[in-house]
Amino acid sequence: MEIAVTSSAPDGAVLGLVATEPPSIELAGLVATGEVTTKRGNAHVARIGDQRAVVVGGGPRDAVDADVLRDAAAAIVRELRTTTGGAVAWPLDEALPLPLGDQAAAVVEGALLGSYEPGAWKTVTREGAEVSAFTLVSEGDIGEAFRRAETTAGWTNRARDLVNRPGNDLTPETFADYAFGIADGLDGLTAESLGPDEMRALGMGALLAVGAGSVNEPRLIVLRWEPPAPARNDLLLGLVGKGITFDSGGISLKPATHMEDMKGDMAGAATVVAGIAALAALGIPVRTLAVVAAAENMPGSGSLRPGDILTAANGKTIEVTNTDAEGRLVLADALWYAHEQGATHTVDFATLTGIMARALGDMYAGVFANDDLWLNEIVSAGESSGDYVWPFPLHPRYRRMIDSEFADMKNSSLRGVGGPIYATSFLEEFAGEGPWAHIDMAGTGLLTWSRGDYLSQIGGTGWGVRLITALAERLSTP
Ligand code: BES
Ligand code: ZN
Numbered sequence: 001m002e003i004a005v006t007s008s009a010p011d012g013a014v015l016g017l018v019a020t021e022p023p024s025i026e027l028a029g030l031v032a033t034g035e036v037t038t039k040r041g042n043a044h045v046a047r048i049g050d051q052r053a054v055v056v057g058g059g060p061r062d063a064v065d066a067d068v069l070r071d072a073a074a075a076i077v078r079e080l081r082t083t084t085g086g087a088v089a090w091p092l093d094e095a096l097p098l099p100l101g102d103q104a105a106a107v108v109e110g111a112l113l114g115s116y117e118p119g120a121w122k123t124v125t126r127e128g129a130e131v132s133a134f135t136l137v138s139e140g141d142i143g144e145a146f147r148r149a150e151t152t153a154g155w156t157n158r159a160r161d162l163v164n165r166p167g168n169d170l171t172p173e174t175f176a177d178y179a180f181g182i183a184d185g186l187d188g189l190t191a192e193s194l195g196p197d198e199m200r201a202l203g204m205g206a207l208l209a210v211g212a213g214s215v216n217e218p219r220l221i222v223l224r225w226e227p228p229a230p231a232r233n234d235l236l237l238g239l240v241g242k243g244i245t246f247d248s249g250g251i252s253l254k255p256a257t258h259m260e261d262m263k264g265d266m267a268g269a270a271t272v273v274a275g276i277a278a279l280a281a282l283g284i285p286v287r288t289l290a291v292v293a294a295a296e297n298m299p300g301s302g303s304l305r306p307g308d309i310l311t312a313a314n315g316k317t318i319e320v321t322n323t324d325a326e327g328r329l330v331l332a333d334a335l336w337y338a339h340e341q342g343a344t345h346t347v348d349f350a351t352l353t354g355i356m357a358r359a360l361g362d363m364y365a366g367v368f369a370n371d372d373l374w375l376n377e378i379v380s381a382g383e384s385s386g387d388y389v390w391p392f393p394l395h396p397r398y399r400r401m402i403d404s405e406f407a408d409m410k411n412s413s414l415r416g417v418g419g420p421i422y423a424t425s426f427l428e429e430f431a432g433e434g435p436w437a438h439i440d441m442a443g444t445g446l447l448t449w450s451r452g453d454y455l456s457q458i459g460g461t462g463w464g465v466r467l468i469t470a471l472a473e474r475l476s477t478p
């Protein structure tokens, strides 16, 4: 699908319109006769003069926000795919309570994210028509907002591709190959991959132990974005991702039902890899380091066992009480490495606990931080990007749940309450100095049920890529 901006509608394109309450002058007649409705989400095919249009209900005009426009753009693409296909022209609307740049960004995101196809492995191609072009029509100064949204949505879809790749295709090694590939294609972005020998030299006993049960060896994948003229030389944004290419649980094996979804246990890693690529592609002037702890958690004769005691790269010892709490183990060494490499402001992205998915479902991820200003930056970036995060608490008293009789800490607690918080107390032991936040995206990284909105496809969502670009933009503007 070609995506563009012009100042007047191209000939022959189907108009994409939102019917709000009250409707625009253009749509008032059609709303009055009931040919189209303003009810949110309904898509109707209509004629305006001699032009064909797809009109999507947008609800009350005062309440139109970026999500309403994302949903509408996605609904139009879907409607045309099941009918005639062709080109869409979307006029931006001065009467909406949203600046034109924000409208442009939302519509581009809706069109690109909404038309994503997860069935890359099907040998029979999808039935239906192609939407060949999606053109925004506006005389406003929206070029920059358009470019940012198009690039960010493109990388969001690449993160979805990664999440959707099954464990027999995406291994720690092929994940590293992917990182080398994107670094080759983007100026200022470099990639590096550390294997087991290098990890041993650095003392990464936690990441190594998780990877030891699989024939697919672990990798620490490192990407660096060095902008030509950084906005601040004292800042290095550290993005750390959980990259478990398949989480069987290990010796503490998971139940069979839905275990296939655990191919998506590298969603946090996909987010930071696609996120740093988006920063480089957009040239956002924030020095950034992405660190991915990639491993496959499998039962095998080399596996870590319940009861094993590991020494992480920062020298702390961990008693493994559950091999399925592997995310915090691999992140321990990756967080340490990010700080070792000079990260001043860190965020980790991880599908860490099933309980977080139960708590927040598929719209919000949970965020924890050791610094209130940093937490607020991340919450605000989430709000403006559409990748929403909700704050959870940290308190020293929670630490007792991971106290071990044998080692400095244990990796899981038998108390069936507060799991995501104990997991974060664990990570805090490795987060080092400076502002750090942990995002638990277990519910948002991979969908097993449609969200029913512009992210209606199940599978990887690319959740967090938009948050990363919004966060870096905030950091680059004083
Ligand atoms: N990858 C899982 C968490 C997960 C579950 C993500 C469902 C997405 C959907 C993680 O490694 C895990 O197994 N966590 C355990 C922690 C427990 C053993 C302390 C969990 O959530 O049960
Ligand atoms: Zn697990």
Ligand code: ZN
Residues within 6 Å of the ligand: 244, 247, 265, 324, 326, 327, 351, 352
């Ligand atoms: Zn996991």
